[in-house]
Amino acid sequence: MREPLQSGAGLPARRGAPLSVGFILVKRFTLCAFANFVDVLRLAADEGDRSRPIRCNWSVISPDMMPISSSCGVSIQPQQRLGDPRRFDYIVVVGGLLSDLAQGDPRIDAFLRLAAAHDIPLVGLCTGPFVLHRAGLMDGYRCCVSWFHHNDFLEAFDGLLPVSDQIFVVDRNRLTCSGGASTAHLAAYLVERHVGRAQAMKSLHIMMIHGAAVGETPQPGMPLDPASGDPLVQRVLLVMQRHLDAPLTISRIARLVGLDKRRIERRFRAVFGRSPSEVYTEMRLGQARYLIETTGRSITAIAAECGFCDSSHLSRTFRRKYGLTPARHRGAAASIGIAANAGMT
Numbered sequence: 418m419r420e421p422l423q424s425g426a427g428l429p430a431r432r433g434a435p436l437s438v439g440f441i442l443v444k445r446f447t448l449c450a451f452a453n454f455v456d457v458l459r460l461a462a463d464e465g466d467r468s469r470p471i472r473c474n475w476s477v478i479s480p481d482m483m484p485i486s487s488s489c490g491v492s493i494q495p496q497q498r499l500g501d502p503r504r505f506d507y508i509v510v511v512g513g514l515l516s517d518l519a520q521g522d523p524r525i526d527a528f529l530r531l532a533a534a535h536d537i538p539l540v541g542l543c544t545g546p547f548v549l550h551r552a553g554l555m556d557g558y559r560c561c562v563s564w565f566h567h568n569d570f571l572e573a574f575d576g577l578l579p580v581s582d583q584i585f586v587v588d589r590n591r592l593t594c595s596g597g598a599s600t601a602h603l604a605a606y607l608v609e610r611h612v613g614r615a616q617a618m619k620s621l622h623i624m625m626i627h628g629a630a631v632g633e634t635p636q637p638g639m640p641l642d643p644a645s646g647d648p649l650v651q652r653v654l655l656v657m658q659r660h661l662d663a664p665l666t667i668s669r670i671a672r673l674v675g676l677d678k679r680r681i682e683r684r685f686r687a688v689f690g691r692s693p694s695e696v697y698t699e700m701r702l703g704q705a706r707y708l709i710e711t712t713g714r715s716i717t718a719i720a721a722e723c724g725f726c727d728s729s730h731l732s733r734t735f736r737r738k739y740g741l742t743p744a745r746h747r748g749a750a751a752s753i754g755i756a757a758n759a760g761m762t
Contacts, residue, residue: 428538428587428589428610429507435462435470435471435472435473435474436458436472436506436507436607436608436611437474437475437504437505437506437507438458438473438474438475438476438505438506438507438509438607439475439476439477439478439497439504439505439507439508439509440455440475440476440477440478441477441478441479441508441509441510441511441528441529442477442479442485442487442493442495442511443485443510443512443513443517443518443545444485444486444513445486445487445488445513445517446485446487446488446511446512446513446543447487447488447512447513447542447543447544447596448487448488448489448491449596449597449600450511450512450542450543450594450596450600451487451493451511451600453597453598453600453601453604453624454509454511454542454601454603454604455604456601456624457601457604457605457608457617457620457624458473458475458604458620459473459475459620460619460620460623460624461473461608461612461616461617462474466623473608473612476496476497476505477493477494477495477496478495478497478498478499478500479495479499480498480499480522480524480525481498482494482495482498483495487513488513488514499524499525499528502528502532502535502537503535503537505532505537506537506538507537507538507540507592508528508529508537508538508540509540509542510539510540510541510542510548510549511542511543511545512542512543512544512545512546512547512548512596513543513544514544515544515547518547518548518551521552525548525552526551526552529549529552529554530552530554536590537590538590538591538592539590539591539592540591540594540603541560541591541592541593541594542593542594542596542600542603543594543595543596543597543600544596545593546560546561546562547562549591554591555591558589558591559580559586559588560580560591560593561580561584561585561586561593561594561595562580562593562595583595583652584599584602584603585602585606587606592607601620601624601626602621602626604620605617605618605621608620643689643696643699643700645688645689647684647688649676649680649684650684650685650688652674653670653674653676653681653693654700656673656674657693657697658700660724661700661701661704661722661723661724662721662723662724663724664697664701664724667681667682667693667694667697670693681693698734699738701725702723702734702735702738702739704722704723705719705720705725705731705743706735706739706746708722708723709750710746710747710750715728716728716731716732716743716744719743728743731743732744
């Protein structure tokens with residue numbers, strides 16, 4: 418079993434002073450991730466919707482005070498220079514496009530290292546964990562990344578295991594989040610911890626976000642087939658989805674998600690009436706069928722991409738499931754497409 422990911426040991430204790438947050442926005446940062454997080458603070462900070470920074474305060478900080486352009490082109494004007502990190506309870510790094518993260522700013526990296534040396538908790542939103550790890554500040558920490566960037570993270574930072582089957586991770590004084598709407602839930606987690614649950618819920622309700630999700634809530638990811646509303650099953654399905662080309666054993670998946678193998682097997686039987694291995698094979702066959710119908714790739718290439726030993730293995734398994742070999746299925750799908758197109762003319 419892995420250790421709980423929601424370990425807040427090392428975070429500041431609740432106090433009477435306002436919750437203070439400093440934001441570092443990298444070049445072409447994700448505006449949605451920043452806006453969701455800061456609006457939870459704004460709405461929790463005051464009564465009603467007057468936006469006075471009473472219970473919370475926040476500043477965008479930078480090395481040079483130059484406007485910072487987001488990935489959508491909207492620019493934000495920093496309010497303060499980097500300075501002393503100890504004036505903040507948390508430093509939040511809002512990441513941007515991966516292509517812009519290779520070349521970091523040594524001034525920002527040095528500031529983040531100084532903050533870590535003073536035990537200031539560091540928060541990475543969206544691709545922010547890439548920035549923290551590049552600065553050498555994620556060694557030994559679990560970190561949450563989007564399912565969309567899972568493989569990019571593994572390629573860029575060999576040896577670090579990212580968590581991409583839940584929306585945020587709190588590991589001692591490192592808090593990381595997959596981006597999008599989940600940044601609002603991470604901000605609400607901090608507001609509840611330091612200001613109060615009523616203020617956290619108020620922010621989410623005004624933002625029309627239903628309830629405060631815990632970190633272990635599964636990331637939405639790509640549409641799953643099969644799908645399930647069971648959070649445990651969904652987490653396992655997401656891991657399977659990311660490893661279609663090189664299938665993992667169910668024991669390995671159980672270790673990755675921190676669950677007992679038998680518990681997973683019982684839950685899959687209850688939800689699907691089939692074993693996890695059977696469902697996993699169906700997912701790989703479904704992906705193979707999609708590629709056969711929509712691409713011109715060879716059956717051999719599709720077999721490798723979907724985790725089958727070779728084209729013969731795929732053909733045997735595919736025929737048992739669909740009644741046709743992959744080649745004949747491709748021909749039948751093409752014929753149906755031609756007929757449909759003819760009917761539209």
